Amino acid sequence: MMSTCIDTLSVEGRFDFFNSFDNVLTDCDGVLWIDNNILPGATQVMNGFKNNNKNISFVTNSNTKTRAQLLEKFLLLGFLSSINDVISSGFLAARYLKDNLDPSKQVYVIGSPALSNELNALNVKHFGVGEDYLNTSVSEFVDKVKLESNVGAVLVGFDDYFSYPKLFKAASYLKDQNVLFLATNMDEVFPIASNSNIIMPATGSLVIPVKVSAGRDPFVIGKPSTYICDFLTENNKIDPSRTLMIGDRCSTDIVFGKRCGFKTLLVFTGVNSLKDVEEWNKSDDPTLQELVPDYYAEGIDSLKAIFPVPL
Amino acid sequence: MMSTCIDTLSVEGRFDFFNSFDNVLTDCDGVLWIDNNILPGATQVMNGFKNNNKNISFVTNSNTKTRAQLLEKFLLLGFLSSINDVISSGFLAARYLKDNLDPSKQVYVIGSPALSNELNALNVKHFGVGEDYLNTSVSEFVDKVKLESNVGAVLVGFDDYFSYPKLFKAASYLKDQNVLFLATNMDEVFPIASNSNIIMPATGSLVIPVKVSAGRDPFVIGKPSTYICDFLTENNKIDPSRTLMIGDRCSTDIVFGKRCGFKTLLVFTGVNSLKDVEEWNKSDDPTLQELVPDYYAEGIDSLKAIFPVPL
Numbered sequence: 001m002m003s004t005c006i007d008t009l010s011v012e013g014r015f016d017f018f019n020s021f022d023n024v025l026t027d028c029d030g031v032l033w034i035d036n037n038i039l040p041g042a043t044q045v046m047n048g049f050k051n052n053n054k055n056i057s058f059v060t061n062s063n064t065k066t067r068a069q070l071l072e073k074f075l076l077l078g079f080l081s082s083i084n085d086v087i088s089s090g091f092l093a094a095r096y097l098k099d100n101l102d103p104s105k106q107v108y109v110i111g112s113p114a115l116s117n118e119l120n121a122l123n124v125k126h127f128g129v130g131e132d133y134l135n136t137s138v139s140e141f142v143d144k145v146k147l148e149s150n151v152g153a154v155l156v157g158f159d160d161y162f163s164y165p166k167l168f169k170a171a172s173y174l175k176d177q178n179v180l181f182l183a184t185n186m187d188e189v190f191p192i193a194s195n196s197n198i199i200m201p202a203t204g205s206l207v208i209p210v211k212v213s214a215g216r217d218p219f220v221i222g223k224p225s226t227y228i229c230d231f232l233t234e235n236n237k238i239d240p241s242r243t244l245m246i247g248d249r250c251s252t253d254i255v256f257g258k259r260c261g262f263k264t265l266l267v268f269t270g271v272n273s274l275k276d277v278e279e280w281n282k283s284d285d286p287t288l289q290e291l292v293p294d295y296y297a298e299g300i301d302s303l304k305a306i307f308p309v310p311l
Numbered sequence: 312m313m314s315t316c317i318d319t320l321s322v323e324g325r326f327d328f329f330n331s332f333d334n335v336l337t338d339c340d341g342v343l344w345i346d347n348n349i350l351p352g353a354t355q356v357m358n359g360f361k362n363n364n365k366n367i368s369f370v371t372n373s374n375t376k377t378r379a380q381l382l383e384k385f386l387l388l389g390f391l392s393s394i395n396d397v398i399s400s401g402f403l404a405a406r407y408l409k410d411n412l413d414p415s416k417q418v419y420v421i422g423s424p425a426l427s428n429e430l431n432a433l434n435v436k437h438f439g440v441g442e443d444y445l446n447t448s449v450s451e452f453v454d455k456v457k458l459e460s461n462v463g464a465v466l467v468g469f470d471d472y473f474s475y476p477k478l479f480k481a482a483s484y485l486k487d488q489n490v491l492f493l494a495t496n497m498d499e500v501f502p503i504a505s506n507s508n509i510i511m512p513a514t515g516s517l518v519i520p521v522k523v524s525a526g527r528d529p530f531v532i533g534k535p536s537t538y539i540c541d542f543l544t545e546n547n548k549i550d551p552s553r554t555l556m557i558g559d560r561c562s563t564d565i566v567f568g569k570r571c572g573f574k575t576l577l578v579f580t581g582v583n584s585l586k587d588v589e590e591w592n593k594s595d596d597p598t599l600q601e602l603v604p605d606y607y608a609e610g611i612d613s614l615k616a617i618f619p620v621p622l
Contacts, residue, residue, distance in 0.1 A: 133444055138471045142511060160449045162475050164512070171500075171510035188523045189482075199482035200453060201475070201524035209520050212499045213512035 003266070003277055006297040006306065014306045017295075021263060023055045023243040025087075025232075027223075028062075029191055030248030030270020031300055033077070039269055041301030043078040048304075048311045050080045055236065059245075061185035061222035061252065063090030063157040063203065064112040066121075084236075089184040089222035092231060093155055094118040096221060101180065105152025108173050110166050110206060115157045115184070126155070132165045141165060147172055153180035156210055156218065158203040167209055174214035181214065183207040185222025187252065191270060223252040229260035246300065248272065250280075250291040258290060266293035267300055314577070314588055317608040317617065325617045328606075332574060334366045334554040336398075336543075338534075339373075340502055341559030341581020342611055344388070350580055352612030354389040359615075359622045361391045366547065370556075372496035372533035372563065374401030374468040374514065375423040377432075395547075400495040400533035403542060404466055405429040407532060412491065416463025419484050421477050421517060426468045426495070437466070443476045452476060458483055464491035467521055467529065469514040478520055485525035492525065494518040496533025498563065502582065534563040540571035557611065559583065561591075561602040569601060577604035578611055 009017060024046075026032065032042040049056050058074060058081065065073075067086045074081045090111075097107060097119070107126035109115060116129040127148065134141055145165075151173045159166065173179050186204035207218060221227050232238045240261035247253020248270025257264035266272060277296060280288040297303060304311050320328060335357075337343065343353040360367050369385060369392065376384075378397045385392045401422075408418060408430070418437035420426060427440040438459065445452055456476075462484045470477065484490050497515035518529060532538050543549045551572035558564020559581025568575035577583060588607060591599040608614060615622050 131444075133442075133474075134471050142509065145509070147508065160445050160475055162473075162478070163444075164471055164473050167473070167512050167516065168509070171512055171516075172508065175508060175510050188526075197458065197483065197486060198453065198456070198479070199486050199524055201478050201482055201520060205478065205482075205520040205524040208523055209512060209516040212519055213510055213516040215499075 002281055003293050003296050006265070006295055006302050009306070015308060018306045018308060021054070021242050021244040023057070023232075023236075023238045024049045025057045025059045025243060025245045025257075025262065026300075027247040027249070027253045027270075028058055028060045031246055031267055032058075032079075034191075034269065035193075038077050039299055039301070041299065041304055044311045045300050045303045047078075047080045048307055052307070055238065056081070057085055057087050057232065057236070059087045059223065059228060061089045061187055061203070063088060063093065063115050063184040063222075065090075066114045066117050067091045069114065087228060087232070088118075090115045090118045090157060092228060093157065093182055093184050093221045094122045094124055095231065096182065096219075096227065097124045097153060097155065097180075098122040101152050104150070106148065106150055107153045107155050108148070108151050108169060109155045109157070110159045110162065110170055110210070111155060111157035111184070112159060115155070119155075128166065128169070129159075131161045132169075133161070133163050134165055138164065142168070145169070151176075151179055153182060154210070155182045155184070156203070156207045157184040159206060162206050167213065170210045171213040174210070174216055177216075181210075181216050181218045183218035183220050183222075185225075185252075186220055187222070191249075223247075224256035224259060226256070226259050228256070229262075250276065250293065254293045255290050257293075263295070264293040265295040265297065267297055267302075269299040313592055314604050315606050317576070317606055317613050320617070326619060329617045329619060332365070332553050332555040334368070334543075334547075334549045335360045336368045336370045336554060336556045336568075336573065337611075338558040338560070338564045338581075339369055339371045342557055342578055343369075343390075345502075345580065346504075349388050350610055350612070352610065352615055355622045356611050356614045358389075358391045359618055363618070366549065367392070368396055368398050368543065368547070370398045370534065370539060372400045372498055372514070374399060374404065374426050374495040374533075376401075377425045377428050378402045380425065398539060398543070399429075401426045401429045401468060403539060404468065404493055404495050404532045405433045405435055406542065407493065407530075407538065408435045408464060408466065408491075409433040412463050415461070417459065417461055418464045418466050419459070419462050419480060420466045420468070421470045421473065421481055421521070422466060422468035422495070423470060426466070439477070439480070440470075442472045442474075443480075444472070444474050445476055449475065453479070456480070462487075462490055464493060465521070466493045466495070467514070467518045468495040470517060473517050478524065481521045482524040485521070485527055488527075492521075492527050492529045494529035494531050494533075496536075496563075497531055498533070534558075535567035535570060537567070537570050539567070540573075561587065561604065565604045566601050568604075574606070575604040576606040576608065578608055578613075580610040
């Protein structure tokens with residue numbers, strides 16, 4: 001089905017669209033801001049939703065900031081929000097482990113201090129965060145390494161200090177098939193300005209060496225995994241059919257929204273363009289069709305037009 | 312086609328088999344030795360081939376020892392061999408770059424001092440080997456990083472000091488599509504005793520994060536890539552149809568041999584068993600059929616029986 005451009009909706013169409021959802025989930029980077037520059041209309045539109053009694057959730061695959069740190073940023077930028085509106089892959093990973101791991105077991109973590117804080121907040125026992133660099137030869141390291149007992153899960157997020165010893169330990173703990181394997185998310189690279197000459201590998205690029213050396217697939221917490229939806233339907237009692245997901249990256253945001261049964265809206269201020277959508281639309285490949293959003297708009301600013309009372 | 316067990320050959324069959332090849336290529340770990348324990352018959356059989364005027368080549372995906380260091384091991388263990396009999400993925404990577412890289416360009420290397428030595432031996436300009444750990448936050452590192460100019464290739468081998476800065480640099484250099492992307496080999500893990508509780512990630516597990524973050528596929532030097540065959544036919548003038556490849560791991564050794572047009576022989580002293588071969592044989596899947604060797608034997612010791620004059 002072809003996507004609908006928000007700008008082409010009639011007055012009634014806009015009214016119907018606005019009334020078709022009670023919950024708004026939005027991605028952050030590429031939708032609300034780029035790097036630290038807020039995008040036009042972002043706070044007005046999101047605060048407008050809140051003032052019109054829509055539930056809003058900021059859904060991010062970030063796992064290097066705690067929910068509290070993320071909330072601080074939202075408030076600073078002028079978004080009306082509370083801690084429960086912030087859904088990060090780091091927070092949800094801790095939540096998943098709280099719900100699914102035997103509390104006598106500990107988690108081996110490749111990840112950030114923020115991820116450690118999220119685990120601490122839910123009393124999930126864990127270790128591994130921080131520097132773990134090789135200070136001997138690999139063969140001596142392998143001979144002398146002491147693996148901890150009582151490990152019930154391996155969690156991989158983004159880690160500044162990713163190293164061979166960390167990769168070795170994660171893979172080795174996962175040799176025991178009873179040990180859970182969790183990844184915060186699978187984004188391979190961070191978004192970078194298109195004129196940049198760098199590539200900034202992200203969490204997915206640290207998960208994949210663990211995956212191939214252990215020969216196991218992780219349970220993925222972040223978008224496009226639907227675990228977030230399970231969490232939101234259970235905790236926030238949201239009705240998927242009355243939910244709108246806004247994003248800039250189809251392979252995560254839009255696929256996530258469609259898999260959850262949400263309405264999906266793509267903005268062109270981030271990763272994907274109208275050209276991408278038009279190409280996928282022409283394709284017969286169902287994996288490409290899954291990338292096509294229900295709606296699209298130039299940017300979040302365009303959504304001002306759907307409000308019954310002007311913002 | 313079903314594989315032939317060496318033991319079931321008639322006297323004439325053994326004679327015909329022995330005379331059907333002039334060149335013997337063999338994998339090392341799992342065929343000639345396990346860890347540092349030489350396997351029964353290994354030196355007698357390989358020296359026997361040499362004494363019967365067969366050309367022998369030790370073909371290894373190793374890239375953390377130089378050819379000279381590998382030769383030293385062969386000689387110490389009692390193999391009649393010279394430097395030209397040793398074909399390692401590290402040596403061949405250097406050779407490939409010598410032949411294919413503009414000599415005014417330099418190579419960014421994730422790899423070992425031995426790999427650096429192989430590059431030095433052929434005067435291939437390179438940098439990157441050694442510790443490169445993060446000593447600031449990732450964002451500060453990214454802000455301040457200076458990428459070298461004049462990089463013509465990225466080469467990834469096994470590296471004790473694999474780290475986020477190395478991954479970042481490799482991916483960023485590869486953003487320029489003119490930069491060659493080379494991997495010594497794609498073996499995901501090192502062979503480990505089956506009763507061990509560890510997994511030891513190998514070169515392939517370090518190549519794959521570079522591959523996914525750069526969004527590019529490497530040119531692979533080691534088995535099962537056929538570059539080794541191109542090298543041997545050109546340099547050693549071997550005739551593939553008169554060549555026997557012996558190995559213990561079908562996904563590298565046997566697939567390599569078959570893709571090169573060699574005869575292939577599997578021994579059961581390493582990774583794969585007769586049960587594996589029987590299962591693949593039953594399958595209709597061509598990728599599984601490709602794993603089936605022409606011949607098999609319990610171990611290299613069994614090959615004593617094919618010699619016309621007893622060893």
